[in-house]
Each structure stands twice: as C-alpha cells, then as structure tokens.
Amino acid sequence: MTGLIGCRECDLLQRPARLESGGVALCARCGARLYKAGAPAQHRVLALALASLIVLPVANAFPLVGLDLKGSLIETTLFGAARALYDDDMRLLAALVFATTIVLPAAVLAALVLAVAPLGLGTRARSLLLRAVHAGMPWCMLEVFMLAVLVALAKLGKMATVVPDTAAWALGALVVLWVAALTALEPFAIWKR
C-alpha cells in the first residue's frame, strides 16, 4: 500500500499524481474523479453550509407561490406540495416528496454542519455524520423542486395570475448555496486529515 490509491469506480491501483492548484486527478483507466488539488476547503464548506442552514427555514416558512384565481388568492408553501398529495390520498407520493424536499435536505445539512464545524467531536462521530451526508445527498432534490416551481408557473400562467413569493427567492438562494457547499465538500480532502 506504499503511497498507492485505488479508484472507487474501477478498482485500479495507481500512484497519485502531483497536481497544479485547482487541478483534478482522474482515474487513468475509467476516467472517474479521484481527488482535487489543494488544502481541504473545510472552512468554505462550513460557511456555505451555515448560510444554507439560515436560508432553509425561510424557504420553508414563507409562501412559495400564490395563484390569483378570479380574485381569490391561494398560496402554497414548500410543505404544501407534500401536504396536498397527502390530502389527495397519495400517501406514498406525499412521503416521497416530503422526504426529498424537506426532511432529507434539513437532516443532511445539519449533519454536514456538525461534521465540519470545530465542535470537538470525535473522529468516530464525525465519520458517522459524513457517511450520513454521503448516503443522504443523492436523495435531496431541492434543485429539482426549484425547477418544478418554474414549470408549474408556466403551466398555470395561461389561466391565472401566478406570483412567486418570498420562499421562491429563498429557495433559489438555498439551491445556489447548497450546490456550492457540496461542490466544495471534497470527501477525500476531509478524510485526509
């Protein structure tokens, strides 16, 4: 195991190359991303994750979009989509939407903050948290939901006046911060310490 690294996607053993700053090492055989150059960007991950954690309640608490249907305004929140499906007797579907847009983003974000914040947590606890982040990440679908808001606006725009509300802007900001935090999170770098 003398200084070798293994590719996670094709199992090839190879010698890590020396990278220029900002460079990314790819597997010589399958082209998968191996690691990124530079010092661990933990402080950046923490900043972005904390910012996301501040915006997240705003995106959840305020109305997302309003529909002006002949004078009567109907508003919905992020939770409203899951709630409406539940009331529609689509329990499983409601659970899926609830999990992917509310529970998991909040849980993964909280786990990420706890894992990278200098809280004096032991290595075991931090590893557990980072593994939870790794497992939950693919099921957080806020950015897909944001696009869905745009599609819904386009669908309803022809028959009624639709107005994006506070939470829509918060959701937009949240998605940007969220994606930036996950991009800065280099699993290899965090574990190198």
Added chain:
Amino acid sequence: MEAIAAARGLYVCRVCSLLSQGAGTAARCPRCGAGLHFRRPHSLARTWALLVAAVILYVPANVLPVTRARWLGGAQDDTILSGVLYLWASGSWPIALLVFAASICVPLLKMVALGHLAVSVQFGSSWQPRSLARLYRVVDVIGRWSMLDIFVIGILVALVQAKGLATIDAGPGAIAFAAVVVLTLLAAKSFDPRLIWDASRHGSR
C-alpha cells in the same frame, strides 16, 4: 501482479477512498467506518430486479393519468406525454422541452443504459469499457431530474384547490411514475461499476 485492488486483497472504501486490508467477513473501513466489499454483493441480480420492476411500471406510468383537472363545465385527465403536448401547444416550448427531457428522455435513457450495462456485465462484453463507465456516470447524475414531474404535480395540486371553481388532483399514473423514478435510482445505486472492468478483463482473454 495486476494493479487491481481486489486482486491484491485490498479494499477501496466507496465512501472515503481509503485503501485498506480488511479483516474477516464484515470488513469496515478503518478511517470512516463504511462497510467494505470487493464488489457490491449481488450487484447484478439487484440491478436486474429493480430494472425489470421499473420497466413494468413504466407502462402504467405513461398510460394512466397523472393529473385530473376539473373546472366549471369541464374536466381533463392528463398523462405525462399529454402534459408535455399541452405545454408545447400553449406556446411555452422551452418549458415543454425541459419537461420532455426530464420526464420522457431521462427515464427511457436510464432504463436503456442500465439494461445495456447489465447485459454487458452479464455476458462479459469487452466492448469499450471506458464508454460504459462514462455511461454509468451519466445515468447516476441525470437520474434525479425525472422527479421533476412529481414535484410539478404536487405544486399544481396544492395551488389549484378552488372548490367549485377549479381543482387539480393527482392521478394513479403519478404513483407509477414516481415508482419508476425511485426504482431506476436504486438500480443505478446497486450497480457496481467495477464489474464493467472485471467483465472486460475476462471477456478479452
């Protein structure tokens, strides 16, 4: 000796990339504690099972209505495809293209690609493993976007609830479609890309 980790009895951690010599049957990564496997257990069988289930459910997902709209003096059931056609006809063709890509192209592409990967590994194909590896990564990245229509349905149902004026309800097709999305996501997760390279090695010699 070949430079394959598993061939030398070394594990590559799928979470933190650490190279280690596991001990015993239930090996764990010494750095992050994730379970270690040379290859994901029953990867191919799981992928097939989830993929076949997704293909079967793809039929009701497209035939059954995903939304049922009612308004004063009218009602309309929409399937995934008729929803896209409506957007196209109403002039919002950029959005129509987007939904077409996310709801029709992505699920189809995913199932065809996963089928292709599974067949290649099953029959030890040595055909361009690098392209297959890239195909796998594409499937892994784009898969989530087919949830788009499920969220759109949720938002529509939540917003259009003016009793007596207009309402939109979710139809049975939505459940089938969500199942297709989740099953293909799980199928992609259970497929072990390292099998592509094992298959190409055994196939070419």
